[in-house]
Amino acid sequence: xxxxxxxxxxxxxxxxxxxxxxxxxxxxxxxxxxxxxxxxxxxxxxxxxxxxxxxxxxxxxxxxxxxxxxxxxxxxxxxxxxxxxxxxxxxxxxxxxxxxxxxxxxxxxxxxxxxxxxxxxxxxxxxxxxxxxxxxxxxxxxxxxxxxxxxxxxxxxxxxxxxxxxxxxxxxxxxxxxxxxxxxxxxxxxxxxxxxxxxxxxxxxxxxxxxxxxxxxxxxxxxxxxxxxxxxxxxxxxxxxxxxxx
Amino acid sequence: xxxxxxxxxxxxxxxxxxxxxxxxxxxxxxxxxxxxxxxxxxxxxxxxxxxxxxxxxxxxxxxxxxxxxxxxxxxxxxxxxxxxxxxxxx
Numbered sequence: 001x002x003x004x005x006x007x008x009x010x011x012x013x014x015x016x017x018x019x020x021x022x023x024x025x026x027x028x029x030x031x032x033x034x035x036x037x038x039x040x041x042x043x044x045x046x047x048x049x050x051x052x053x054x055x056x057x058x059x060x061x062x063x064x065x066x067x068x069x070x071x072x073x074x075x076x077x078x079x080x081x082x083x084x085x086x087x088x089x090x091x092x093x094x095x096x097x098x099x100x101x102x103x104x105x106x107x108x109x110x111x112x113x114x115x116x117x118x119x120x121x122x123x124x125x126x127x128x129x130x131x132x133x134x135x136x137x138x139x140x141x142x143x144x145x146x147x148x149x150x151x152x153x154x155x156x157x158x159x160x161x162x163x164x165x166x167x168x169x170x171x172x173x174x175x176x177x178x179x180x181x182x183x184x185x186x187x188x189x190x191x192x193x194x195x196x197x198x199x200x201x202x203x204x205x206x207x208x209x210x211x212x213x214x215x216x217x218x219x220x221x222x223x224x225x226x227x228x229x230x231x232x233x234x235x236x237x238x239x240x241x242x243x244x245x246x
Numbered sequence: 247x248x249x250x251x252x253x254x255x256x257x258x259x260x261x262x263x264x265x266x267x268x269x270x271x272x273x274x275x276x277x278x279x280x281x282x283x284x285x286x287x288x289x290x291x292x293x294x295x296x297x298x299x300x301x302x303x304x305x306x307x308x309x310x311x312x313x314x315x316x317x318x319x320x321x322x323x324x325x326x327x328x329x330x331x332x333x334x335x336x
Binding site: 029030033034060063064067107110133134135136137138139140141142145148149152153155156157160161162163205216218243244245246 | 248249250253293296297300301304305306307308310311314317318320321324325329331
């Protein structure tokens, strides 16, 4: 049964929310529910870029489409796991909004912050609004001391070497003007979370106006983590690359 | 200008200053020779201090986990009882 929602409010802007998924069958429905809950008077669309999840993510998305409408939830799937950067590019091709939000599907990014992103952008006319976990009003839950140590150490190193202009480099909860995202993403070549760093550093170098809003980050309550392996080596290599090429 | 060029120019400027100090011998040369080591060590200590302070001041939000659980229960209820969609168990 499709639910017709009357969209009022600021009809001048449309927000395309790109959510890359892989095995997020449990979380994607929650994310969609919460987005609709917190963006009642906003014109938006949710673009789910699923990389051929074997756990039935796409089936759930189709049920959500049936409920909310195919104009509000776009399923733009790919055949197999192809990585985050290309997922954004793929989603971007189907985005019809003048703003693009990128966020994770695993509930670490809570849709309740979406209004604050939108408000900040409208107030400051920023090209990019990025969520930061490291300032007052933001925060993290579910990290042990080791995790906090690596996060802090990584951050200090990156701040010293790169002067990035933002407090949270690896965060991936961001709002972009669509044209700005298209410009920045075309010059990025990294993979994974280094890609997120590269995006924000390149944007800073290009002189784009970037604002930050505090967000809280609850770590991986449900679902399995996709992070693993020699992260530290990857990170250092990424830093070196960014130091030399931006 | 690429960022790395900025950093290198800064290093060149500092090195030039150091060499001038060596030549001018205002400060005893034995001390001047050790300046780069002092600099690197201070930088390291500063970095460690920043990491330590950062960890102590790390903002945490345990209440967010509780709120999240409420949201999940609310969503599950909405999907199941209102629309008959079972989104699974946790």
